[in-house]
Amino acid sequence: MSDSSSHKPQLSIWFFVGLLCLLYGLVLVFTGIREFSHPPAVVLANLHATFWWGLLMTLFGAFYVIRFRPGTAE
Amino acid sequence: MQQHLIHLTPVDTLILVIYIAMVLFIGFYVKDSAATGEEFFLAGRKMTAWIAGLSFLSANLGSLELMGWAGASYQYGILAAHWYWIGAIPAMLFLGIVMMPFYYISKTHSVPGYLQLRFGEGARGLSAVCFVFMTILMSGVNMYAMAVVMQTVLGWDQNFSIWFGAVIVTVYVMLGGLRSAIINEVLQFVLIWAGAALIPILGLIEAGGWTNLKAQIAANVQSTAYTHLWSTLGTFKGNPMGIHWTGIVFGLGAIISFGYWTTDFLVVQRVLSANNLRAARMAPVIGAAFKMFVPLIVILPGLLANALLHNPDGSVMHLVPAEVAKATGQHSYDEVLPLMLLRYCGPGLLGLGITALVAGFMSGMAGNVSAFSTVWTYDIYRAYVNKDEKDGHYVSMGRWSTLFGMLISVGTAYLVAHAASIMDYVQALFSFFIAPLFGTVIVGMLWKRATRAGGFYGLLAGTASSIGMWVYTSFGSVEHKATALARIALSRDAQPMAENMYRALWSWLACVLVTVLVSYATKPRPESELQGLVYGCTAIPSDEEVALWQRPVFWATIVAVVLVIINIVLW
Numbered sequence: 009m010s011d012s013s014s015h016k017p018q019l020s021i022w023f024f025v026g027l028l029c030l031l032y033g034l035v036l037v038f039t040g041i042r043e044f045s046h047p048p049a050v051v052l053a054n055l056h057a058t059f060w061w062g063l064l065m066t067l068f069g070a071f072y073v074i075r076f077r078p079g080t081a082e
Numbered sequence: 083m084q085q086h087l088i089h090l091t092p093v094d095t096l097i098l099v100i101y102i103a104m105v106l107f108i109g110f111y112v113k114d115s116a117a118t119g120e121e122f123f124l125a126g127r128k129m130t131a132w133i134a135g136l137s138f139l140s141a142n143l144g145s146l147e148l149m150g151w152a153g154a155s156y157q158y159g160i161l162a163a164h165w166y167w168i169g170a171i172p173a174m175l176f177l178g179i180v181m182m183p184f185y186y187i188s189k190t191h192s193v194p195g196y197l198q199l200r201f202g203e204g205a206r207g208l209s210a211v212c213f214v215f216m217t218i219l220m221s222g223v224n225m226y227a228m229a230v231v232m233q234t235v236l237g238w239d240q241n242f243s244i245w246f247g248a249v250i251v252t253v254y255v256m257l258g259g260l261r262s263a264i265i266n267e268v269l270q271f272v273l274i275w276a277g278a279a280l281i282p283i284l285g286l287i288e289a290g291g292w293t294n295l296k297a298q299i300a301a302n303v304q305s306t307a308y309t310h311l312w313s314t315l316g317t318f319k320g321n322p323m324g325i326h327w328t329g330i331v332f333g334l335g336a337i338i339s340f341g342y343w344t345t346d347f348l349v350v351q352r353v354l355s356a357n358n359l360r361a362a363r364m365a366p367v368i369g370a371a372f373k374m375f376v377p378l379i380v381i382l383p384g385l386l387a388n389a390l391l392h393n394p395d396g397s398v399m400h401l402v403p404a405e406v407a408k409a410t411g412q413h414s415y416d417e418v419l420p421l422m423l424l425r426y427c428g429p430g431l432l433g434l435g436i437t438a439l440v441a442g443f444m445s446g447m448a449g450n451v452s453a454f455s456t457v458w459t460y461d462i463y464r465a466y467v468n469k470d471e472k473d474g475h476y477v478s479m480g481r482w483s484t485l486f487g488m489l490i491s492v493g494t495a496y497l498v499a500h501a502a503s504i505m506d507y508v509q510a511l512f513s514f515f516i517a518p519l520f521g522t523v524i525v526g527m528l529w530k531r532a533t534r535a536g537g538f539y540g541l542l543a544g545t546a547s548s549i550g551m552w553v554y555t556s557f558g559s560v561e562h563k564a565t566a567l568a569r570i571a572l573s574r575d576a577q578p579m580a581e582n583m584y585r586a587l588w589s590w591l592a593c594v595l596v597t598v599l600v601s602y603a604t605k606p607r608p609e610s611e612l613q614g615l616v617y618g619c620t621a622i623p624s625d626e627e628v629a630l631w632q633r634p635v636f637w638a639t640i641v642a643v644v645l646v647i648i649n650i651v652l653w
Contacts, residue, residue: 018111018112018115019111021133021264021265021268024104024108024265024269025268025269025272027104028100028101028104028269028272028273029272029276031100032097032100032276032434035093035096035097035100035430036430036431036434039093039428039429039430040430043428047428048428048429049428050424050425050426050427050428051284051288051425051426052284052287052288052426053428055284055287057280057284057426057427057428057431058427058428058429058430058431061276061280061431062430065276
């Protein structure tokens with residue numbers, strides 16, 4: 009894969025994708041942990057979707073951030 | 083005026099702010115790699131198949147489409163999925179397998195640029211002027227629609243929404259050009275799924291699975307037609323959309339979708355950024371594979387809303403058209419997605435869903451304005467105004483035309499805000515051009531006998547016939563309109579969507595017929611001039627040296643087979 013510029017080494021697009029997902033995942037995980045004691049007024053709140061979705065996004069984001077971290081552009 | 087639907091908490095706002103900050107950062111970050119024309123307008127032709135493919139798909143995955151089609155699936159049932167399956171996948175595969183080699187090998191910067199190479203200045207000029215005009219008007223219409231949605235959903239002031247979106251998009255497209263737009267489109271693609279995928283998952287859990295969902299919808303709407311793709315299309319009256327299968331297959335599947343996905347430069351530009359021919363052919367196939375699953379986050383929420391939304395007193399909630407909602411205070415069809423988000427998503431997840439909608443709106447604007455600046459700069463300014471400047475001059479023109487285009491869009495948005503009927507006219511105008519353009523491009527690519535005059539007059543005749551049919555069915559007495567509709571759309575029972583399908587079909591036929599007749603009456607171009615432009619005169623590199631699983635044709639076949647299976651299962 010090469011989405012880099014001819015001018016200087018560039019961060020991969022996938023790094024940005026991973027970073028965004030990681031940040032959002034962390035925000036959701038912390039929000040989700042709080043919701044275990046303060047459940048939101050939504051349908052199926054007992055499934056704790058915020059926490060689990062946040063955890064999934066954190067793992068997805070962390071994988072992409074590490075895999076495409078600066079200096080590893082292919 | 084009704085209260086707005088959603089109140090953002092600080093966590094939701096934080097999620098939105100993170101997105102805006104990242105978008106602006108990307109614009110500044112890629113600024114240095116948008117110094118030449120090739121880099122600014124085509125992202126240096128360095129994108130991989132995956133990036134070009136996701137960007138190609140995302141350019142069409144704007145929030146208006148998402149909310150509109152979710153509303154359509156509430157209103158018409160699963161028939162709305164035709165616009166994602168037969169109305170998109172075959173055309174996307176056709177672009178990748180058949181048409182992309184000619185676009186890519188000819189090294190054109192744009193679709194009008196290809197027409198110039200194939201048919202000369204007349205066809206290029208006509209298509210470029212129409213495209214620039216339509217794109218910028220559509221951008222303004224989208225901007226206004228975004229402002230309305232943001233006011234309804236979040237309570238944002240319309241002026242704030244218009245300028246908020248316009249300023250951010252202008253900054254990152256002016257700085258980073260197509261590369262910046264593409265990165266944001268890929269981000270938007272991920273965001274849309276992250277923000278919306280929980281709705282079908284939790285919805286199906288609540289409904290008790292697909293079979294129970296179908297039973298609940300049938301009970302609520304007193305019909306089983308809402309969950310069948312094809313079995314109700316034998317008559318115009320047998321389905322909620324008032325459409326016949328011939329309109330879906332020949333109008334939507336064969337003409338409108340091919341016109342949009344293969345000749346609308348807004349989407350084709352993304353594929354032209356690919357780093358080699360195989361990537362350029364693979365990109366639409368990848369886009370098609372993901373497109374097949376978009377109904378999960380668009381159509382399924384509409385169906386779920388049909389079954390699951392209830393009023394506080396326990397009765398079934400009935401959504402209504404926007405104009406009725408305005409008068410009665412009920413919720414409109416287009417509010418399906420926000421309503422379903424509210425149903426399942428608490429703080430944080432709600433912010434993610436709203437950020438996905440905002441990203442979709444901004445990405446749609448960026449797509450319009452980046453395509454506008456390319457066609458304006460290369461196909462109008464450089465072609466007819468100032469031919470012999472250095473590359474840097476055209477990059478500057480691209481940046482300034484981005485700003486200029488966005489200002490016209492803002493002006494159009496305010497114009498539409500004061501005269502809503504303009505919106506319908508602009509959308510109709512766009513449909514006038516796309517079907518005939520597909521006729522001209524496809525004949526040009528596949529038939530070497532087609533001449534310059536044939537291409538130009540065919541495009542002109544197709545466009546003029548489309549406008550003529552629209553005028554014929556849109557003005558006059560009620561009786562006249564009914565008669566006109568019966569002639570154009572083959573039935574007095576046809577709905578506006580069906581009329582659009584048939585108008586596209588007839589205008590495409592008019593374009594092809596005139597192109598063929600004029601071509602036979604005029605002198606053909608020598609084959610030596612058609613190399614790289616036309617089938618039979620172009621050496622297309624073979625895929626035989628790569629493994630089977632790396633070939634676009636292999637994956638296109640798999641996507642096509644899955645498409646057929648889905649349609650049979652949901653027949």
